[in-house]
Amino acid sequence: MEKISQKGFFSFLYDCFRWNMQGGVPFQIFRLFLIAGMVFGLYAYSHQARHGLEVTGMSNIVSWGFYISNFTFLVGVAAAAVMLILPAYMFHDPDFHRVVLIGEGLAVGALVMCLSFITVDLGGPLQAWHLIPGIGLFNFPSSILAWDVIVLNGYLLLNALVPLYILYSHYMGRKADERKYRPFVFLSIFWAFSIHMVTAFLYQGLPARPFWNNPLMGPRFLASAFAAGPSLIILVLATIHSFTSFKIEKQVFHKLRLIIVVSAIINLIMLFSEIFKEFYFPTHHSISAMYLFFGLEGHNALVPWIWTSIGCNVVATLILAFNPGDNSPKVLLPACLVLFIAIWMEKGIGLIVPGLIPSPMGEIVDYLPTWVELGVTLGIFCLGITVVSWLIHPALIIEERYDQLTGSAKE
Amino acid sequence: MVSRKDKEGQVKKKNLLDSQTSRRSFLKGASIAAAAGSAALVTGCVPGAEAGSSEEFSLKWEEYFKKHYRLMTQEEKDETIARLVKLAKLQYDLDIQMSSRPPQEQVLYGYAFNITRCEGFMDCVKACVKENNQDRKSKTQYIRTFEMEPGQLDPSTGDGKYFHEVPVDNKFYMGVQCFQCENAPCIKACPTKATWREPDGIVVVDYDWCIGCRYCMAACPYWGRRFNWGKPEIPQEEINTKQHYLGNRIRPKGKVEKCTFCVQRTREGKLPACAEACPTGARVFGNLLDPDSEIRYVLKHKKVFRMKEELGTDPKFWYFID
The missing domain is CATH 3.30.70.20 (Alpha-Beta Plaits)
Incomplete structure (x- = not known):
């Protein structure tokens, strides 16, 4: 203890780095795989940087594709950390308090992925400085994309700095001062909702695209994210529980399951409401939905995709709701995984691509991502997982040490 | 109605131009700093990578840090056009008028x-x-x-x-x-x-x-x-x-x-x-x-x-x- 309290911020950083370099052989192999994925992503991106976005499957009609789809979905994952933050910090739920740092680490990883997806989608990534207020020309408040830049970066800062402060305090062997970080926690809760709503408004605010121009978009974003995000959190917590010495209370999984069930059911109700509106009395505004669910003029690339997604979504929601395994991980974890993938399919490609088909001039084309898009996406996913593991690995070590410290102090 | 619009246009222009001086000095500083730090990176990805000559590279470099068109003075517009004309000559051997x-x-x-x-x-x-x-x-x-x-x-x-x-x-x-x-x-x-x-x-x-x-x-x-x-x-x-x-x-x-x-x-x-x-x-x-x-x-x-x-x-x- 003596030793720790003499240390400062730089040794904190150094120790975090050092701990990250340690770890068992399987952990290092896992890291190597991540690095390989990132290298492949970089290679694919270098291809795109050289030739331009023509190496992607996008076109003047489907002008946003796999990148923006993944971005949209991951905003939801990032915001879902609020489902741990809210009970942990606001209601002082002791179970959640122990795992909230993991949720925040996930949020940071998801945001890094979001920002990366936006960057790789830009035609002129080197001109991105034009967005920086002061040296660039920021179209605020008119452009919703400008709002999105603010809320995403703000949320990233909040989710990085609050845990940083708490972890640093614990590293130094003292209690984090709640008065200092509580205002920021409050802010981050509101901010989590805002990153959702703003990202939904990005699409919702376009009368040119009737498929998106739908007031349910924002609320559905929230519901689907609060189902998909906590599903991912359950999976990550289960992984940590089985592979590390950091043990997680069963209660956490039970509570998260309830959150997922409620959100997933609300999500399905809203999905049903949307489908009803589109197909009970189809207008020319329903044409994108027709393309998505049934195909148009022989173009039906997304039909199997969306039905697979909806099928998985319903099945997983039912399993989680009726809980046949009585919270057994053997049932819970696959159900969470299936639900997560189903929502990724629907809130990603299933949302973005049909919004652009047919074009406002009635032209229908299919969209398929190319190997470059898949490679870059793989690289970004590996980057995100790397960030999460680099954040959570030392965080857990610090927390365990702090637990021992406070435990022995009490004795 | 038209004159009102014109006036609005002028006011907007003025507002745009007001924020210009600080941006300009900042950009100058930024460009020097960036030049020192990121030259290597930029040679990797800016179109300047294919630059055949150092003249072409320096033209592209200046182009990279130029302002939004509406914030340029006529003088600056003339400068960037001169650079673009020169670049067209260097890259495509074309005599363009812009x-x-x-x-x-x-x-x-x-x-x-x-x-x-x-x-x-x-x-x-x-x-x-x-x-x-x-x-x-x-x-x-x-x-x-x-x-x-x-x-x-x-x-x-x-x-x-x-x-x-x-x-x-x-x-x-x-x-x-x-x-x-x-x-x-x-x-x-x-x-x-x-x-x-x-x-x-x-x-x-x-x-x-x-x-x-x-x-x-x-x-x-x-x-x-x-x-x-x-x-x-x-x-x-x-x-x-x-x-x-x-x-x-x-x-x-x-x-x-x-x-x-x-x-x-x-x-x-x-x-x-x-x-x-x-x-x-x-x-x-x-x-x-x-x-x-x-x-x-x-x-x-x-x-x-x-x-x-x-x-x-x-x-x-x-x-x-x-």
């Missing part, structure tokens, strides 16, 4: 399209591609023509891919391009103000300021915008060397472009290439503020309509029937 000619006073452009007369020859499309240096590889076209069945009036229900002898009996034709909306969703969407409406009504893009996010393309209800997915390719001998900074200059890779009513021609008092090329006289172009113009005659005496009027975009492009 203009930054501002809008004329008391001019607001409008366009009217005669559905009765158009016979679908698509001479307008050809003229537009040539005039505006559009990418031949991806077959970029600002104008689309649709073959319509009687009883339709919405081009999105027509056939945009017809490939046969025209005109076909009992069909009619509609041309579609950027409608230069007064209340343009694309302008609202752009996160960097890289696209705006000029006082003469033309919606333009500063290609060098655009970051290529394509939000404007998603926002446009008329599919009026195109993206440079790759580097535009135009046969050397077909490049139109009479260019405008906001118009038909050769676009960089990864930027959005669109119809500008041929700003390089119309600001010189000429017709847009499409209107000039049309063999049937279906295309009417003119100054909406001039009561004696043909366009005003059409708007006054013909039955006119606009596409997707319900969106409130207020296009400056009308269709009419003789």
Whole structure:
């Protein structure tokens, strides 16, 4: 203890780095795989940087594709950390308090992925400085994309700095001062909702695209994210529980399951409401939905995709709701995984691509991502997982040490 | 009404210009710092990587740090144009002329399209591609023509891919391009103000300021915008060397472009290439503020309509029937 309290911020950083370099052989192999994925992503991106976005499957009609789809979905994952933050910090739920740092680490990883997806989608990534207020020309408040830049970066800062402060305090062997970080926690809760709503408004605010121009978009974003995000959190917590010495209370999984069930059911109700509106009395505004669910003029690339997604979504929601395994991980974890993938399919490609088909001039084309898009996406996913593991690995070590410290102090 | 708009325009311009000095000094500092730090990175990815000579590299370097077009003084506009002209010489061995000619006073452009007369020859499309240096590889076209069945009036229900002898009996034709909306969703969407409406009504893009996010393309209800997915390719001998900074200059890779009513021609008092090329006289172009113009005659005496009027975009492009 003596030793720790003499240390400062730089040794904190150094120790975090050092701990990250340690770890068992399987952990290092896992890291190597991540690095390989990132290298492949970089290679694919270098291809795109050289030739331009023509190496992607996008076109003047489907002008946003796999990148923006993944971005949209991951905003939801990032915001879902609020489902741990809210009970942990606001209601002082002791179970959640122990795992909230993991949720925040996930949020940071998801945001890094979001920002990366936006960057790789830009035609002129080197001109991105034009967005920086002061040296660039920021179209605020008119452009919703400008709002999105603010809320995403703000949320990233909040989710990085609050845990940083708490972890640093614990590293130094003292209690984090709640008065200092509580205002920021409050802010981050509101901010989590805002990153959702703003990202939904990005699409919702376009009368040119009737498929998106739908007031349910924002609320559905929230519901689907609060189902998909906590599903991912359950999976990550289960992984940590089985592979590390950091043990997680069963209660956490039970509570998260309830959150997922409620959100997933609300999500399905809203999905049903949307489908009803589109197909009970189809207008020319329903044409994108027709393309998505049934195909148009022989173009039906997304039909199997969306039905697979909806099928998985319903099945997983039912399993989680009726809980046949009585919270057994053997049932819970696959159900969470299936639900997560189903929502990724629907809130990603299933949302973005049909919004652009047919074009406002009635032209229908299919969209398929190319190997470059898949490679870059793989690289970004590996980057995100790397960030999460680099954040959570030392965080857990610090927390365990702090637990021992406070435990022995009490004795 | 017009004078009020002009005043607004001037006030806006002033506001834009006010923030200029601080930006300028900051940029200078930033560019020096960046030059020191990121030269290696930039050689990796900026188009300057292919720079053949150090002169080319330094020109591209200065271009990279230049300002938004609307924040430039006339002097700065002249400088960047001089650089672009030099670069065209170095890269393509081309002698181009580039203009930054501002809008004329008391001019607001409008366009009217005669559905009765158009016979679908698509001479307008050809003229537009040539005039505006559009990418031949991806077959970029600002104008689309649709073959319509009687009883339709919405081009999105027509056939945009017809490939046969025209005109076909009992069909009619509609041309579609950027409608230069007064209340343009694309302008609202752009996160960097890289696209705006000029006082003469033309919606333009500063290609060098655009970051290529394509939000404007998603926002446009008329599919009026195109993206440079790759580097535009135009046969050397077909490049139109009479260019405008906001118009038909050769676009960089990864930027959005669109119809500008041929700003390089119309600001010189000429017709847009499409209107000039049309063999049937279906295309009417003119100054909406001039009561004696043909366009005003059409708007006054013909039955006119606009596409997707319900969106409130207020296009400056009308269709009419003789």
